[in-house]
Amino acid sequence: MGAQMENWHFPARYDQSYLPDPDSPYWFPHRETMDPQERDAAVLVRLREVMEYAYSTSTFYRTKWDAAGVKPADITSFEAFEQVPVVTKAEMRESQANHPPFGDYLCCDSSEIHHIHGTSGTTGAPTAFAIGRRDWEVIADNHARILWGMGVRPGDTVFVAALFSLYLGSWGALAGAERLHCRVLPFGAGAQGMTARAVTWLARTKPKAFYATPSYALRLAEVAESEGIDPREFGLQVMFFSGEPGASVPAVRKAIEDAFGATVIDCGTMAEMTPFMSASATAGTPDGMLLWQDIVWHEVCDPDSFRTVPYGSEGTPVYTHLERTSQPMIRLASNDLTRWVLEDNPCGRTYPKLPDGVYGRIDDMIHIRGENVYPTEVDNYLRGVSGYGGEHQIVVRRTGSMDEMIVRAETTHPAGQRDAFERDTGSGLQSLLGVRVTFESVDANTLERAEHKSRRVVDEREHTKR
Ligand code: 8LQ
Structure with missing residues (x-):
C-alpha cells in the first residue's frame, strides 16, 4: 500500500x-x-x-x-x-x-x-x-x-x-x-x-x-x-x-x-x-x-x-x-x-x-454578554454594505459592570449624510451578532491598513483587569 x-x-x-x-x-x-x-x-x-x-x-x-x-x-x-x-x-x-x-x-x-x-x-x-x-x-x-x-x-x-x-x-x-x-x-x-x-x-x-x-x-x-x-x-x-x-x-x-x-x-x-x-x-x-x-x-x-x-x-x-x-x-x-x-x-x-x-481563533472570539462574536463575521457583513470605506475597528470595553461593543467603520458617504448608513449598518450588525452594538462611522482611509496581518480588535477589558 x-x-x-x-x-x-x-x-x-x-x-x-x-x-x-x-x-x-x-x-x-x-x-x-x-x-x-x-x-x-x-x-x-x-x-x-x-x-x-x-x-x-x-x-x-x-x-x-x-x-x-x-x-x-x-x-x-x-x-x-x-x-x-x-x-x-x-x-x-x-x-x-x-x-x-x-x-x-x-x-x-x-x-x-x-x-x-x-x-x-x-x-x-x-x-x-x-x-x-x-x-x-x-x-x-x-x-x-x-x-x-x-x-x-x-x-x-x-x-x-x-x-x-x-x-x-x-x-x-x-x-x-x-x-x-x-x-x-x-x-x-x-x-x-x-x-x-x-x-x-x-x-x-x-x-x-x-x-x-x-x-x-x-x-x-x-x-x-x-x-x-x-x-x-x-x-x-x-x-x-x-x-x-x-x-x-x-x-x-x-x-x-x-x-x-x-x-x-x-x-x-x-x-x-x-x-x-x-x-x-x-x-x-x-x-x-x-x-x-x-x-x-x-x-x-x-x-x-x-x-x-x-x-x-x-x-x-x-x-x-x-x-x-x-x-x-x-x-x-x-x-x-x-x-x-x-x-x-x-x-x-x-x-x-x-x-x-x-474562521477564527478561540482566543480572538469576543465573548460579550454571553454571546460569541467572530471578528470575521463583522468583516464579512461590512464588506457587503454599500458605502463601506474598506476598514474598521472593533473596540470592546467595560462601562460600569456592562461590556460594550463599539464598531467603528469607514464610510465613503460624505459627512452630514451618514445617518441612514449609521442607523442601518448598526442595526444590521446588532441583529446578525445578537449583541448590542454602538456603531460609529469615520472618513474613508483614516483607519490603519495592515501591511501584514490585520489587528482590528481592541479589547480594552484586558487593560482594565491589569
Ligand atoms: N492563519 C494562518 N493562515 C490562515 C488562514 N488561511 N485562514 C485563517 N487563519 C489563518 C506562515 C503561514 O502564513 C501560516 C501563519 O500565518 O503562521 P503563523 O504566523 O504562525 O500564524 C498562525 C495563525 O494564523 C493560525 O493559527 C491562524 O490563526 C492564522
Missing part, C-alpha cells in the same frame, strides 16, 4: 528534478486521489515512525509521553493516537527558555539547521523555528506540489508580496515556487512606499500568481486605484493567501476576486507546521481548504478532549508533521476554529476539506 504512494519514505526523500506530466492536474496522482482509508492506514504507520523518531531524539517528547504513559509502539490505531497529549505554544516557549535557543524538541543535529525563523514576539516572548537543510528541500517539494495543484506551472511568474524576515509565509512560498521552476519575484512588503512600488512592478511584470495576506491584497488594490490603475490590469490568475482568515470569508474573497479578476486560493496552517501550505485549496476545488493528509496529518478536535470530531462538525485543528526531522510537531494545538467534511471534491483529490476555511 505505502509502496505505491509516490516517494513515501521517512525521513522523506524526493527527487529534486521530478516534475509531473505537464497535462496532469496532480503532482503525485496516486497519493492525491487514492482511497482515503488506504491513505490513512499508511499515515498511521508513519505516525508511529515519526513518534519513534521524536521519542529517541528529543527529551521534550520523551518526558512528555513518559509522563502520559504513551509509547510510540502502542500507536496502532487512530484512537490510540488521539490519546497522545497535544503540544501547546506555552510548552514550546518554556522549552526554549530552558534550552535556548531552539528548545529540547529540536530533533536534529544543530549542524543540520538551514534556516532560523520565528514569531514576531509582539504578544510575548518570541519562539524560534529551526528548519533543517533536508527539511527545507522537502518543504519546497511539498509546496511545489501544492502550487501545482493551484494551477501554477514551471515558467510562471510568482510575485511574493509578504514580509521577508522572521515570517515563514513568504519564504515558504518562495521555496515552493523555486522548486516548481517558476520565475519568482520575492518583492516583500512592509517598507515605506513599498505598496506603491508593488503596483509598478505588478503592472510591469504581469505575474500569473501572487502571494500575500488577504488584508494586504485589499490594501494593494486601494493603492493601485488611488494611482488610477485598475488591479485587473496586472493580469493575475491565481492569488494564494495565508496568515489570517480572509480568503474563505465570502465578502473578503469576493472583494479580492472583483478587484483583481483572479482565482482566490486559501491556504495555511501555522508557521511551526511549515510546510504550512498543507491545508490549501486547488484550481479544481478553489473554495475552502483541502487537508493534504499525506504531508501533514490534520485532525479537527473537540477543544477540551482533543479527540477528533465527526466530519460535518466544528472543532479546533490539531496538526502533526509527517516529514519534518527538525522540530517535528506531534499534535500541535492551534487554538483555531474550523469545520471539516469528507465529500467528493471536484478536483478529484480525496482529501477532507475545511469548507469555510479557518
